[in-house]
Amino acid sequence: MSRSAIASAVALVALASWSLAGAASQTAPSHAASHATVQGLTLETTGVCHDGSLSTAQHSKGACSGHGGVKTWFGTAPKDATARCKDGTFSKSTSSKGACSSHGGVAFDLKHKA
Numbered sequence: 338m339s340r341s342a343i344a345s346a347v348a349l350v351a352l353a354s355w356s357l358a359g360a361a362s363q364t365a366p367s368h369a370a371s372h373a374t375v376q377g378l379t380l381e382t383t384g385v386c387h388d389g390s391l392s393t394a395q396h397s398k399g400a401c402s403g404h405g406g407v408k409t410w411f412g413t414a415p416k417d418a419t420a421r422c423k424d425g426t427f428s429k430s431t432s433s434k435g436a437c438s439s440h441g442g443v444a445f446d447l448k449h450k451a
Contacts, residue, residue, distance in 0.1 A: 374423040374441045382425065385409040414447065421445040 375382065377391055384392040387405030394400035397410045411425045418427040423441030430436035437443045 375425045378421070378423065378425060378444055380414075380421060380445050380447075383411055383413060385425065419446070419448040421447065 375385060375391070379391075379393075381393045382391045383394055384397060384400050385408045386392060386401035387408045388401075390401070390404050392400040392404075392407070395413070397407050397412070400410070401407045409425065411427070414421065414427050415429070417429050419430055420428040420433065420436045420443045422428055422437035423444045426437075426440050428436040428440070428443070433443070433446060
């Protein structure tokens with residue numbers, strides 16, 4: 338099994354474990370995030386490279402080629418995401434109040450009316 342296949346399997350197991358732990362209101366990135374605010378984050382940002390640059394690639398494979406590889410991968414917003422948090426994760430909170438409270442706050446409100 339290749340390293341990327343192993344990494345993908347580990348990420349899936351971590352995501353499944355995280356979901357089962359009752360954290361349904363937040364969407365975890367496939368690689369562990371430090372919950373630090375991502376400087377320059379946009380709605381299109383899908384990952385952070387090891388050199389600190391941001392990626393908008395649709396897939397993690399090769400996303401940060403020439404930038405030291407992928408440090409943190411968020412991917413694209415899930416269909417039911419309601420907010421993008423300042424640390425890059427997505428929230429599925431049904432209320433804008435408290436969404437992203439453990440993730441640096443809301444960077445982009447995707448569904449809620451102000």
